Amino acid sequence: MTDNILYLDEQGYPCDDYRDIHEAIEETTKMLLSMTKAERIEWFRKSRYPYPINFDMEIGGTVYSVSSHFNRTANESLQEKAQRIIMNKL
Template sequence: MKDRNNEIYAQIDRITDHLATMTKQERIAWFRRSAYAQPLNFIREIDGTVYAVRAFFKEDARENITDKVQRIILKSDDNSKEI
């Protein structure tokens, strides 16, 4: 399991490094292309325990997931400039 976690973290690092080379607009476009189109529901067994994960979104929410990710990315960029 530890090797698998290391692989996951290494992949996350590669993605993060790649995203860091992009402009805001390029990152937003990348997230739009990479968005998970299927429902965010799945069942997974971990150490003998079965977990059912289901995601629900408010129908009357002020923003959709794409808008929320964009807001977070743009806010993150604004904060990084202050550092």
């Protein structure tokens, strides 16, 4: 299913310029696989972003304001939601 993922640049144009990100994800995955469950939980506790993810971004003369709120009882992950939204827009 990862073949259906579409990456967009800051202007919303498709791009495949994320080699460094993919390498970092692979390295992190290998590191996490080598840990026990308790070590992984502790690593996630220490490395999670402690503040809300909010920002403003101007694209094509329009300012978009993003505020994030997470529902702890949601039935899909952030990744699944983002994929669903992107795939519905294609």
